[in-house]
Amino acid sequence: MTLEVHVLGTSSARPAQGRSVSGSIVETPEGMFVVDCGEGFQNRLVKHRSQMKSYAGRRLKMSKVSAILLTHGHLDHTWGVLPWMQTMALDGRKDKLWVIGPTTSEVIDALLGSETEPEVTPSDLVIQYDMWMDLGATSDALGYEVQWVLGDGERWVNMNDGSQIPLPQPMKKVKISAYSTQHTVPSCAWRISLGERKGKFDRESSKHLPDDIKASLAAGNDVEYKGDILKATDFRSDTIPGLSVIISGDTAEQAIDSDCNLLIHEATFLQSHADIANEHLHSTAAGAARTAVECGANHLALTHYSARLDSHDESLAEARGIHGSVVALSDGDRLVLNDDLSLIHLIKSEEGWTQQV
Template identity: 30%
Template sequence: MEFKILGTGSATPQLDRNPSAFFLTIDQVLFLIDCGEGTQFRILEHKIKVSRLKYIMISHLHGDHYFGLVGLISSLNLNKRKDPLTIIGPKGLNEILILQFKYSNTILNFELSFIETQSDTFNLVLDTETFKIESFPLKHRVPCTGFLITKKASKRKVIRESLPENFPLPYYKLLKDGLDVTNELTGEVFLNKNHTVDGEPEKKIAYCSDTIFDTGIVEYIKNADLVYHEATFLDEHEQRAQQTFHSTASQAAQIANLANAKQLIIGHYSSRYKTTDSHLQEANIHFDAVNLSKEGDNYII
């Protein structure tokens, strides 16, 4: 799993920070999480192959999290995309997209499907053989969800050099499934424990978009390998954070600590802060493994 940061700012435009946008890669499948204004320019800047983009997740309908979506989809269409694209987002987003394309007389060359998230409950959004996406409620001024993306544990890995040269291919699958294998022709038994090792363990990334400080989300993101949590304000502006339903850096760190997360990334900085050193200092009081989000940075899980 690879988590790439494209946007670290919040609300109003900032020259040195772009609005929220993040890419997640799982086994060559590309996910875009939020799509603030100008995201397609960041895609060009970082040479991201959007041909591998399969899913776009939008947390809520504040502009700094989705104003780049129509432009991105339009560009994909102009570039003759044919592969299906799935949008995962809140009620109303599908209506917005349909209206935009209706009045621009845009006819898409590819299938665009929409999965509506539920902003009041923990919900399984998508479940595949290799990963699953779940959404959970966040407390913001409009309906808002966080996302928990899980890369499932892989099957056992076969130690090929421990097997005969002409070992039948169907037996490999049985070994990967954890079974012992008996060669029907020779009667030879191949014990799974002697010819396989553990596969990759399950990995989880939690994305906590705009939210007031809410310990209720801890149960949803427990033991995540990586947590992204908004940290719009510093402690001196905690009252402002409450008024606008946002969090401070120290509050984000408290959530990560309570969730027993392995690593925390904070971002969504208010434009009032020209540097983010104090965000890191305040977060480190409550949690050690804190990273400041910086545009272009990659995190490998």
């Protein structure tokens, strides 16, 4: 099994240098998540799906998207949400869709009944939620169920009925977690993970055994056979480790309180502009690498570049001076995280994708 990330935008704030604003798809064995959905997202998605069909020989089915996970409320990360939801309605979607994102603790207090009026910035997702409702982002208007959820990292509120709920888990075997980050508006990083799995049953070493004995061993039971105890673990390969990816969204350099195999982190500035990064609560490429070291990431992927950067060569060199496994993303790239924790970086080209060597 693998986790695959489809990168549909790597620019910060506005399209620049041929790059589009944020939006990614995380493809799991059970379905897909969309992480951020900036303006023009569905146009990029249509093109990417067509290229996947033509060059990769498979289709990305939007009915498999279980949730849109928003890292914060800036429009370069959210303004494509409603148009794409309406397109899915036109395409006949029937499956439930979750839309989950961060807000402040004060907003959560108010949603749960506090009489204190919270101070809310225009880019807070609670403001956009009200606007989206007015523009027809309801289950009745769209024709499929939409569950809107806002939270502060610890408490989550179902905006459909105002109830406090645990962080929803839209898939059965894939877990999502949110980690608060530091930006000019409420923000979080999203961790998407697969749990560890049993190793494969060794049919070759058990082929001499009766079928009922093999079935019991395959089910994980130790059995007695001809006076010997056969241990189920001796007939199965090593446990396959879990896989995890964290997508940071916009954030100042900080430690993310979780480990991961792949960290996709914003690298808006170079270290030479660290003062600007600190002022606007963004990260440098070096800062992203330090964060990757802090959270024990096997691999780091850089994204969200400032318009002042006409290429990501310097960003890549800066980060590689700190972390041993770094790639720099471009629009349309794909990342494949394998069971053995290796990472394949597929770089978008005019005729599909080429693997970075």
